[in-house]
Amino acid sequence: MTAKRKNSTPKQLVRPMVRKLRGYVPGEQPNVPGLIKLNTNENPAPPSPKVIRAIRSAADDRLRRYPVPSAQPLRVALAKLHDCKPENIIVGNGSDELLALATRAFVEPRQSNAATRRQTIQYFTPSYSLYPILAGIHGARRNEVRLPADFGLPDNDALQNSNWDFGAALTYITTPNAPSGRGYLTRDLAKLCAAQKGVTILDEAYVDFADENALRLAKRFPHVIVSRTFSKAYSLCFARVGYFVGHPEIIAALDRIRDSYNTNGLGQVAALATLSDIGHYRKQFERIIQLRDKTTGALEALGFKVLPSQANFIFAKPTAITAAQWFRQLRERKIVTRWFDTPKVRNWLRITIGTEAEMAKLLTATKSILKR
Numbered sequence: 001m002t003a004k005r006k007n008s009t010p011k012q013l014v015r016p017m018v019r020k021l022r023g024y025v026p027g028e029q030p031n032v033p034g035l036i037k038l039n040t041n042e043n044p045a046p047p048s049p050k051v052i053r054a055i056r057s058a059a060d061d062r063l064r065r066y067p068v069p070s071a072q073p074l075r076v077a078l079a080k081l082h083d084c085k086p087e088n089i090i091v092g093n094g095s096d097e098l099l100a101l102a103t104r105a106f107v108e109p110r111q112s113n114a115a116t117r118r119q120t121i122q123y124f125t126p127s128y129s130l131y132p133i134l135a136g137i138h139g140a141r142r143n144e145v146r147l148p149a150d151f152g153l154p155d156n157d158a159l160q161n162s163n164w165d166f167g168a169a170l171t172y173i174t175t176p177n178a179p180s181g182r183g184y185l186t187r188d189l190a191k192l193c194a195a196q197k198g199v200t201i202l203d204e205a206y207v208d209f210a211d212e213n214a215l216r217l218a219k220r221f222p223h224v225i226v227s228r229t230f231s232k233a234y235s236l237c238f239a240r241v242g243y244f245v246g247h248p249e250i251i252a253a254l255d256r257i258r259d260s261y262n263t264n265g266l267g268q269v270a271a272l273a274t275l276s277d278i279g280h281y282r283k284q285f286e287r288i289i290q291l292r293d294k295t296t297g298a299l300e301a302l303g304f305k306v307l308p309s310q311a312n313f314i315f316a317k318p319t320a321i322t323a324a325q326w327f328r329q330l331r332e333r334k335i336v337t338r339w340f341d342t343p344k345v346r347n348w349l350r351i352t353i354g355t356e357a358e359m360a361k362l363l364t365a366t367k368s369i370l371k372r
């Protein structure tokens with residue numbers, strides 16, 4: 001006689017660790033007519049006409065087939081752009097996918113409370129709010145290290161005297177930093193990378209708006225990866241294409257554990273067309289940088305503290321009202337920005353640089369809020 005099995009509840013079927021997880025909270029994507037959306041650092045301009053044409057003309061019989069599994073033509077084009085080999089590059093479904101793959105390739109999941117360096121994922125706070133979530137999903141030990149009040153990069157001596165772990169299995173560094181927009185010098189990053197023992201990812205999601213990039217560190221150090229994305233600067237958030245540049249063995253490890261067709265076909269087409277029209281985008285970056293600096297000056301003239309930004313967003317702190325009030329009252333005027341209700345940053349708003357007209361409206365709305 002077979003024993004009667006008591007069915008588990010759906011909740012009980014879920015691993016206890018997963019039951020406790022908090023998912024990533026993306027910036028809201030409201031569908032409100034006339035809304036000015038300055039909350040997720042998207043480029044305010046559409047992709048270039050050439051890119052739109054390429055995507056449209058790929059919507060044909062090809063859709064029923066699988067895309068190129070390793071995105072090889074795109075790897076070849078990226079290798080040409082960055083003067084390296086296709087073996088130095090892996091493409092993913094946005095850089096988020098690759099950031100997650102790195103946890104599986106380089107970090108041992110935690111077995112017990114006695115966590116080791118092999119089980120440690122490390123990052124600065126504040127930085128990209130996905131990193132703690134990825135560590136949680138993987139069951140890794142999190143090592144969070146606070147940035148100083150000006151959000152600058154601490155030097156190795158300062159890190160030596162903090163809880164920083166030079167032996168952490170995986171370290172994420174957002175450069176330029178998000179949400180602060182602060183840029184880090186490549187020579188300072190080089191000193192930090194030289195001292196790191198584990199895999200170190202320089203997350204350069206916003207680097208096209210910065211004075212310098214750290215790509216050469218991925219070529220110099222076998223444990224350093226540079227992460228890039230087509231989402232922000234190249235107006236392709238919708239298409240989900242990001243990539244890593246790194247040592248061939250590190251890239252091969254990630255390649256072994258990715259999904260067979262991790263980069264969708266239309267995304268590959270869009271990214272390839274983008275690379276063939278790069279001049280179009282470089283002109284746009286200039287415009288965004290100029291508008292960023294103009295908006296910074298205008299807010300400073302109104303009494304706001306604004307950090308010098310190397311990204312396509314600014315981080316601004318009001319003095320006459322709280323950041324939460326500024327955020328809510330902008331929202332009432334149909335302008336959405338990003339406010340993080342966490343200790344070190346709740347006095348600041350992160351504002352994406354939109355079009356000239358949108359930034360003018362932001363300033364008009366801010367002046368009227370200050371008058372109230």
Ligand SMILES: Cc1ncc(COP(=O)(O)O)c(C=O)c1O
Pocket residue numbers: 093094095096097128174178203205228229230231237240241242
């Ligand atoms: C610092 C940083 N890295 C990576 C990403 C993810 O970009 P992707 O669209 O390529 O997944 C973001 C998106 O907000 C980001 O802010």
